[in-house]
Amino acid sequence: MNLRLASLVFAVLTFGLSIKQAEAAPAQSETHSAAVEIVSRLIAESTLPGFANWLRREDIFTNSPMRTTVLAGSVPLMSAIHYNEQAAAFINSNLIKPMELLPTKAGGNERQAERLPAGAAVAMTAWWPIAAQGITPVPLWDDSHMLRRSGSNGYLHWGRIAVIRTNKAAPDPTSMTFAGREFDAPVIVSLDDIAHLTLDRDMTQRWNADPSASKLSRMVLGRPLQEGDYVGLVALHLMTPSTKPDGLWTTMWWSPVDRVIGNLGHPWDMYTLDATMDARYPLESDGGNNICFNPWLDGGLVDSGHGNGTQSNCISCHARAAIPARQFWTVTRGPTAPAADSKPSAMLWSVAIDRSSP
Amino acid sequence: MIRTLRALSLSAVAALYALTTHAQLYGNLIPPEILANTNGNVWFGAVRDQHGGFVADATVILDTGVIEYVAVTDQGGRFRLQLPKDTTTLQVSSRCSHPAYQTDRLMVRPPRRNAGSPVELSCFLK
Numbered sequence: 267m268n269l270r271l272a273s274l275v276f277a278v279l280t281f282g283l284s285i286k287q288a289e290a291a292p293a294q295s296e297t298h299s300a301a302v303e304i305v306s307r308l309i310a311e312s313t314l315p316g317f318a319n320w321l322r323r324e325d326i327f328t329n330s331p332m333r334t335t336v337l338a339g340s341v342p343l344m345s346a347i348h349y350n351e352q353a354a355a356f357i358n359s360n361l362i363k364p365m366e367l368l369p370t371k372a373g374g375n376e377r378q379a380e381r382l383p384a385g386a387a388v389a390m391t392a393w394w395p396i397a398a399q400g401i402t403p404v405p406l407w408d409d410s411h412m413l414r415r416s417g418s419n420g421y422l423h424w425g426r427i428a429v430i431r432t433n434k435a436a437p438d439p440t441s442m443t444f445a446g447r448e449f450d451a452p453v454i455v456s457l458d459d460i461a462h463l464t465l466d467r468d469m470t471q472r473w474n475a476d477p478s479a480s481k482l483s484r485m486v487l488g489r490p491l492q493e494g495d496y497v498g499l500v501a502l503h504l505m506t507p508s509t510k511p512d513g514l515w516t517t518m519w520w521s522p523v524d525r526v527i528g529n530l531g532h533p534w535d536m537y538t539l540d541a542t543m544d545a546r547y548p549l550e551s552d553g554g555n556n557i558c559f560n561p562w563l564d565g566g567l568v569d570s571g572h573g574n575g576t577q578s579n580c581i582s583c584h585a586r587a588a589i590p591a592r593q594f595w596t597v598t599r600g601p602t603a604p605a606a607d608s609k610p611s612a613m614l615w616s617v618a619i620d621r622s623s624p
Numbered sequence: 625m626i627r628t629l630r631a632l633s634l635s636a637v638a639a640l641y642a643l644t645t646h647a648q649l650y651g652n653l654i655p656p657e658i659l660a661n662t663n664g665n666v667w668f669g670a671v672r673d674q675h676g677g678f679v680a681d682a683t684v685i686l687d688t689g690v691i692e693y694v695a696v697t698d699q700g701g702r703f704r705l706q707l708p709k710d711t712t713t714l715q716v717s718s719r720c721s722h723p724a725y726q727t728d729r730l731m732v733r734p735p736r737r738n739a740g741s742p743v744e745l746s747c748f749l750k
Contacts, residue, residue, distance in 0.1 A: 339693030339695060339705045339707070340693075341692060414690070418690065418692065422685060422687075422692045443721065445719070446685055446719030446721035488681050489681055490681075568690060
């Protein structure tokens with residue numbers, strides 16, 4: 267009887283604690299509104315889609331070039347990281363130092379290196395090559411498709427496809443082959459329906475020198491990129507500080523069929539958006555921690571024991587970013603923290619990986 | 625002792641599997657240190673057209689049922705991939721393609737004496 271009473275008291279206390287924590291966490295609608303506001307501002311400032319006035323990774327890490335490579339068998343993507351001025355200044359002042367000068371997590375000024383300051387923003391973009399003249403297939407995320415429960419749900423596994431037409435004289439295809447699979451009734455759109463950039467000589471050379479981008483172009487177009495081709499923005503991660511300690515994490519992807527943003531003008535009305543400010547709340551329908559993922563950037567990640575990339579959370583992953591870089595591929599949701607003997611890198615994996623390279 | 629060795633070897637296999645199966649997407653963000661020691665079962669081969677000529681920039685995809693591995697052929701029409709050590713030939717479904725061609729047929733030649741590696745894949749496009 268006493269045991270039963272103790273269990274009851276424990277359950278009531280736990281429930282009360284959960285309610286209190288949930289009240290402190292932002293509602294999903296509040297998070298979504300904040301994300302839409304930030305994206306609207308970037309569009310109004312003409313920052314999107316190319317982040318032209320922001321710094322690139324190679325601009326920041328000039329003294330220590332990224333020593334990265336591409337696994338021979340990896341599914342390719344054209345990705346880039348962009349830092350606004352405030353973020354770049356913060357990284358230069360606080361994170362680009364010899365490792366021994368950085369505070370450890372156990373050190374006194376850990377907060378300084380753990381969080382980006384107000385006004386700072388970091389973005390990661392993913393692009394898809396589009397032929398200057400012709401029709402180009404683009405996979406479309408479909409969460410009603412036969413998803414793998416623990417394996418990869420990268421774009422090669424998706425069940426739908428769109429075709430971007432840049433040659434108006436070409437007839438609409440009734441089916442389209444992409445990467446060895448045939449798709450019936452593709453969604454046919456024009457170039458104006460996706461945020462895109464036209465490749466000049468410099469951009470073409472830069473992308474073709476990137477092994478992953480070169481591989482993607484040869485897979486999609488059957489050749490390297492050429493001047494005059496286009497790259498379409500298929501995915502965007504945006505990390506900004508907010509009133510919440512872990513910041514606001516906004517993620518968008520091109521979705522001409524299932525659009526949910528609205529009121530951002532064309533072609534931004536062809537995108538879907540998700541956002542989070544908390545690794546735990548609001549809880550999902552399964553009672554588990556909050557999920558916020560991008561199909562292009564996270565969908566391919568396989569299960570680490572807590573579900574695959576479709577059940578992940580931006581903050582859960584980035585909260586582990588620290589020097590030396592560990593657990594990069596661990597996929598999870600819910601609160602996490604860097605290892606006790608590591609040096610937090612403001613939730614930026616790009617910094618953690620760069621500073622961990624010898 | 626044996627139990628410890630078995631645990632260590634299982635950990636090593638698990639680590640290798642994790643490295644190779646998690647190395648998806650994120651383009652060029654993967655640090656080389658993470659990719660060290662990823663020796664696995666080798667799949668190699670070539671892609672040819674109907675005249676027997678080698679096709680450059682053709683895509684070869686090996687799907688283990690858990691994850692896809694992708695190679696694009698070099699200028700000689702050849703490719704080489706490594707799959708996790710514990711992946712058997714029968715588990716893998718393969719396909720190849722090039723935007724300018726249609727796939728004709730694929731031939732998979734398994735390794736000798738039930739070895740896991742190497743596997744030769746020949747792809748013919750038309």
